[in-house]
Amino acid sequence: MIPAAFDYFRAHTIDEAFAHLQQHGGDARVLAGGQSLIPAMRFRLARPAVLVDVNAVSEFDYLRINGQVLAIGAIARDSDVERAPWISDRRWSLVRDVSRVVADPVVRQMGTVVGSLCHNDPAGDWTATALASRATVVVRGKSGTRRVPIDEFLVDSFATAVGEGEMALGAEFPVPDDRTAGSYQKVERKVGDFATAAAAVQLSLNADGTIRTAGVALSAAGPTAVRVDEAEKLLVGQKPTAELLRAASDAAWKRSAPQADLRGTVEYKKHLAGVLVARGVRQALARLGVQA
């Protein structure tokens, strides 16, 4: 279907984009990669009256390691991440994994990381990754720019902390330390499908081999991606063992609250959540040279 008619504004600066959004409020949507928004408009699931195209805002076109954070601008494409010069560094293994399984390779050449976070699809890949990475989203509002932790950013399915007339400027992923690795585990029916279930894991180790920090999150396991707090608490401070992995896996199973659909039953998806967290932890550890 052809989308419903809308007014189109092309912004060239952040100020210009923000002014359009302030003027049109809830009627307006930001058009970045458009790889979720345009299909939604074509199915008439979304009918924004105004689109503010930010693809020409060069201030948004960055992907760089800035001291303590990886800063991702609002129009940095998934494929930019996939091809980043640092992407093969073990510390970024979670981000590397996810950058290769978001949608399909052509969609990734348009789709953006920040757009995916803002879309907040229950089965999104970047949302779970952002949770496990403890990322932050930079949001501009009327009273200025604020940094929103991802846990607060993901409000509900297709809803975020970005209010009417506001705009996400970018995302910040903390730079992991040397003894950090991660893993993204996704089960999909075919390339480009939404996840049937997915798990994002990021672990860092202490010098004595105990787990220093743990990020564990699930996608396609509820209204939004969710952090598996209980698994994180279980893992931190412990030496990895088969028993510990089983406990983390059980916590993921418990935390997962998926919807049944053509991709699988609730029981199947919950089972996968547990299996994928165990696989993710095991792979992250293997990347750190630890067997469990």
Next chain:
Amino acid sequence: MKVRVKVNGVANERDVEPRTLLAYFLREECRLTGTHVGCDTSSCGCCVVVMDGTRAVKSCTMFAAQADGHEILTVEGLAEGGKLHALQQGFWDQHGLQCGYCTPGMLLTAYALLKHQSKPSEADIREGLAGNLCRCTGYNNIVKAVQQAAGGAQ
């Protein structure tokens, strides 16, 4: 709104509605029907064109307005001076198509792939084409065609 797009080196200026998708701009405004519309919602890859020389995009999931001021390459622009592009020759020689519906998208996706990786492995090619569906060939001959083109480009 006025949209100016350089398609295969030719400037095209048209007055279109903002909701005009690039695929329809190319087919109906520029009369270049080599860009096919399959699923029409970014799943199949039949409509892939190349923007600004290196980026493969699904033209059914992009507004013509977003291509304003940019250069688009479609399947009609691949051959030069009556000589098939190495990818087209590869598809010909390796029997990389049957019905031909997915072929333009396959060609343009592979074109962008080779711009980023001049010597892709078989796995790279299979991965790079994973967003393009073909219901005839079983893909093997498409992969061989791209391998031939990559070899010939050395």
